[in-house]
Amino acid sequence: MSASAPGTTFIVLMLPFLAALIAPWLTRRLGHNAAWLLALAPVAIFIHFLGFSADVADGGVVTGGFQWVPSYNVSFSWLIDGLSLTFALLISGIGALIILYSGGYLKGHDQLGRFFSFMLLFMGAMLGVVISDSFLMLFVYWELTSITSFLLIGFDHTREASRRAAIQALVVTGGGGLALLAGLLVIWNITGVSQVSLLLSYGDELRGSPFYLLALFLVLGGAFSKSAQFPLHFWLPNAMEAPTPVSAYLHSATMVKAGVYLLMRLNPVLGDTVWWETILPVFGGATLIVGTLLAIRQTDLKLMLAYTTVSSLGLLVMLTGFGSEHAIAAAVLYLVAHSLFKGGLFMVAGLIDHEAGTRDVTKLGGLRKAMPVTFIAALAGAISMAGLPPFLGFLAKEEIYYALWATDPWSLAFVAIAVIGNGLMFVIGFAVALKPFLGPEVKTPKHAHEGPALLWLGPLTLGAAALVAALISPVTHRFISSPMASAIAGAPETVTISVIPHMGPALILSLVTIAFGIIAYRMLDRLRAGMAWLLSAIGWGPDRGFDQFISGAVRLSVAVTRLVQPGRLDVYMTVTFLMIAAALIGPMAWYGEWPAMPVWPEDAQFHELVVAAIVLIGLAAVIYARDRLTAIVSLGIQGFAVALIFMLFGAPDLSFTQFMVETLAVVILALVMTRLKLHASDHRPTLQKIIDMSVAIACGGGFTLYLLAVTQQPFNTALSDFFAAYSKIVAHGANVVNVIIVDFRGTDTLGEIAVVMVTGLAILSLIRIRTPRSTVADNDPDRRPGQAVVESREVR
Amino acid sequence: MRTVIFRSIAPYLTSLMVLFSIFVLLRGHNEPGGGFIGGLIAASALAIYGIACGVAPVRRAIYFHPMAIAAFGLFMSGMAGVLSVFASVPYMSGLWIYPHLFGVEIPLSSVLVFDVGVYLVVVGAISSIALALEERDRD
Incomplete structure (x- = not known):
């Protein structure tokens, strides 16, 4: 382990956020050309992380950071090994291309600056997720990716579909994030370490812990929701409501891989158990098949790609779950290959949409002459996606088959799943890359021609990268695949596969896949019709389920609100006072610990008796008052008598406050009474009076008993001695009460005055709501027609 | 409530009470x-003025919306704690200075700032x- 240049790495981690800050300003100045400048941020990050690659390729691990909240052992620290380095390079490399692509794609958009800002914020968050060493930092960045994803999906916020998709993604991934937090805390609790780099040696302890399953399920909840595993996959296709750069970057190349990243990261400590090796392949396999079948159904280029992204994520989870040496190598290769080809294909889909005006595959054709560069980029992506040589996708697919091939039924089942899944992805890949370009020219909504360099630069570069990475596979393996596989396995590993095919079961399975793919491609229209029929026959999906869940939650909360808030003030008061009485008397009755009755004091002074008499007179005045106003004022008598008692027994501050509170309480109560327009006198039926009286007596009696019980305990003087001794010395104040309020317990007071403030606001708005509409409408020029509806709902 | 005597006395009473509240x-x-x-005390002073002379004069007299005064007070109290950043001590630690004005030592502290915030809230x-509440009372 070495800790090199922690300062630089910290600055690099903050760089996207800084760029996000200046992006709107820069875009106002330079328009879409700001992309060239903003792309420098990810390029700088890419170069910085490239500097670690030699070190990491030799098995080095770079850590760094600083203490964040030392008292809770929380640090801001990062860990750069093969796994995080590869992710960081993908995020920053593809990020630079995406920023450029966004500049071309949203050229002239009013809110381009905001878009750049969100994209860069996301980049910073995603970088943080994969670089984080500390659990809490990981969680914070993880949720930040969910939030930025929410902002980006809902970027086109005037459309209802995008708003719904944004909320859906936030609910699913944000909810998963909470599960992840809980899972990380469980792991923290079991092992006592809060850093990934320290976790490695605790694998056996974790797996042997009785809480292993709890930790596993919680972590899987986070990972599966983020990486769109079946049956939580539905948010990802809906997220295609976002502009295409977002789909290409967040929802194919990077963010959705955060879940896979997490599983890979925790594989050495949570993996290698029966649960891990069952749950992951089963869910991954199911996701793979469901994703490809749903993709066949679609005609929208982006949706076709989105569903295959779901299935690719399933494949990655499945491979991670197997955990064998070759499975991990396959997962690594496929992850890198997928980021390159899927990001590229999404950009191609957006490019076609941008230039031709539609992305419905049935309405496109013959674009190869108009858009030759795009065609090349699309072909490069599709060949890699289909797993044909000489692209990186081929290496990945060979390695997958190599890893899965065995003759027991369990493995054969997964081989079959992989073949079907890969075959269908072959179909979709070529459907996206060939159908819009080949065949007779079709009239498109816009007259299609080649897009600007900003748009085709990205997909072409990614396609070329996939080709070069495969051709120089020894270099790729040395710097990317092997270090990453070692980090996932938790032990040194070497990946060796190359572009030259070897005879063996893997090659045969590849040929089977290709044959299956070609046949399916020719039958694509029939398959699509069949899937459409099947889906409408089922008629229900998790997407509908989400809506039902949300509306169910709303109905439940309405029901609960109706139950606990019937809207009758007397019910609230009665319930509140009954609860107080029960809380006071209940424990004494339960334990039978009644206080001893006080004896009449021998040395009662005359003035003390007078105060007691005033209290009793006040009581009688309240009960026998003819109208409410008199009763309220008479209640004030009680309060003043209590204030006198405080004064007599040496609590001037308390007494002072009591006087003021009593005065104000009487004034405010009287004002409220006049507003309520009640009858001046009391008209309760006798039964009601008896009930109210019983509640009142129970409450008052309860308080009396409680106070008696408390004062009969021996008095602990530790606190009063402390305050009396230190008030003058430490806080320079002789009035202990005030010193406690403003100094010793100042933060408490801050909370209390915040409560006073909020209560004031609440009461103010309550008073305002009850104001008749006519008087407000006349003198409020800001009132818009829509507001009346909202307000009437609140009143109800 | 709006007798001539009450209305004539109320402004003086209110000013005295406000002065007293600051003293306290x-x-x-x-x-x-x-x-x-x-x-x-200050709040009851304002309430008396309101009852005697109506709400509009009170609102004019205090110039700011009372909620804004409360919010400023909360902000002030919160910031009084932040002052301790500059002395490198934990949040809300009391800090004292003793400037001499006309030969008299006047102890000032972040605690006083905090207390003034409480007052304003x-x-x-x-x-x-x-x-x-009084406003509605009138119409």
Whole structure:
């Protein structure tokens, strides 16, 4: 382990956020050309992380950071090994291309600056997720990716579909994030370490812990929701409501891989158990098949790609779950290959949409002459996606088959799943890359021609990268695949596969896949019709389920609100006072610990008796008052008598406050009474009076008993001695009460005055709501027609 | 309630009470008093003025919306704690300075700033409730 240049790495981690800050300003100045400048941020990050690659390729691990909240052992620290380095390079490399692509794609958009800002914020968050060493930092960045994803999906916020998709993604991934937090805390609790780099040696302890399953399920909840595993996959296709750069970057190349990243990261400590090796392949396999079948159904280029992204994520989870040496190598290769080809294909889909005006595959054709560069980029992506040589996708697919091939039924089942899944992805890949370009020219909504360099630069570069990475596979393996596989396995590993095919079961399975793919491609229209029929026959999906869940939650909360808030003030008061009485008397009755009755004091002074008499007179005045106003004022008598008692027994501050509170309480109560327009006198039926009286007596009696019980305990003087001794010395104040309020317990007071403030606001708005509409409408020029509806709902 | 006597006396009574409330606020650290009590006194002073002369004169007299006063008070109290950043001590630690004005030593502290914040919150919150209630009372 070495800790090199922690300062630089910290600055690099903050760089996207800084760029996000200046992006709107820069875009106002330079328009879409700001992309060239903003792309420098990810390029700088890419170069910085490239500097670690030699070190990491030799098995080095770079850590760094600083203490964040030392008292809770929380640090801001990062860990750069093969796994995080590869992710960081993908995020920053593809990020630079995406920023450029966004500049071309949203050229002239009013809110381009905001878009750049969100994209860069996301980049910073995603970088943080994969670089984080500390659990809490990981969680914070993880949720930040969910939030930025929410902002980006809902970027086109005037459309209802995008708003719904944004909320859906936030609910699913944000909810998963909470599960992840809980899972990380469980792991923290079991092992006592809060850093990934320290976790490695605790694998056996974790797996042997009785809480292993709890930790596993919680972590899987986070990972599966983020990486769109079946049956939580539905948010990802809906997220295609976002502009295409977002789909290409967040929802194919990077963010959705955060879940896979997490599983890979925790594989050495949570993996290698029966649960891990069952749950992951089963869910991954199911996701793979469901994703490809749903993709066949679609005609929208982006949706076709989105569903295959779901299935690719399933494949990655499945491979991670197997955990064998070759499975991990396959997962690594496929992850890198997928980021390159899927990001590229999404950009191609957006490019076609941008230039031709539609992305419905049935309405496109013959674009190869108009858009030759795009065609090349699309072909490069599709060949890699289909797993044909000489692209990186081929290496990945060979390695997958190599890893899965065995003759027991369990493995054969997964081989079959992989073949079907890969075959269908072959179909979709070529459907996206060939159908819009080949065949007779079709009239498109816009007259299609080649897009600007900003748009085709990205997909072409990614396609070329996939080709070069495969051709120089020894270099790729040395710097990317092997270090990453070692980090996932938790032990040194070497990946060796190359572009030259070897005879063996893997090659045969590849040929089977290709044959299956070609046949399916020719039958694509029939398959699509069949899937459409099947889906409408089922008629229900998790997407509908989400809506039902949300509306169910709303109905439940309405029901609960109706139950606990019937809207009758007397019910609230009665319930509140009954609860107080029960809380006071209940424990004494339960334990039978009644206080001893006080004896009449021998040395009662005359003035003390007078105060007691005033209290009793006040009581009688309240009960026998003819109208409410008199009763309220008479209640004030009680309060003043209590204030006198405080004064007599040496609590001037308390007494002072009591006087003021009593005065104000009487004034405010009287004002409220006049507003309520009640009858001046009391008209309760006798039964009601008896009930109210019983509640009142129970409450008052309860308080009396409680106070008696408390004062009969021996008095602990530790606190009063402390305050009396230190008030003058430490806080320079002789009035202990005030010193406690403003100094010793100042933060408490801050909370209390915040409560006073909020209560004031609440009461103010309550008073305002009850104001008749006519008087407000006349003198409020800001009132818009829509507001009346909202307000009437609140009143109800 | 709006008798001539009450209306004539109310402004003087209110000014005296406000003055007294500030006195109570400032002496609070060593003798009975402090921001909370002072605030209550000032709030009742404003309530009296409101009952006697109507709400509009009170609102004119205090110039700011009472809720804004309360919010400023809360902000002030919160910031009084932040001052300790500059002395590198934990949040809310009391800091004292003793400037000499005309030969008299005047102890000033972040605690005093905090207490003034408390005073403003109490005045603002309570008088905004009272004034809002009185306002309806009139029409």
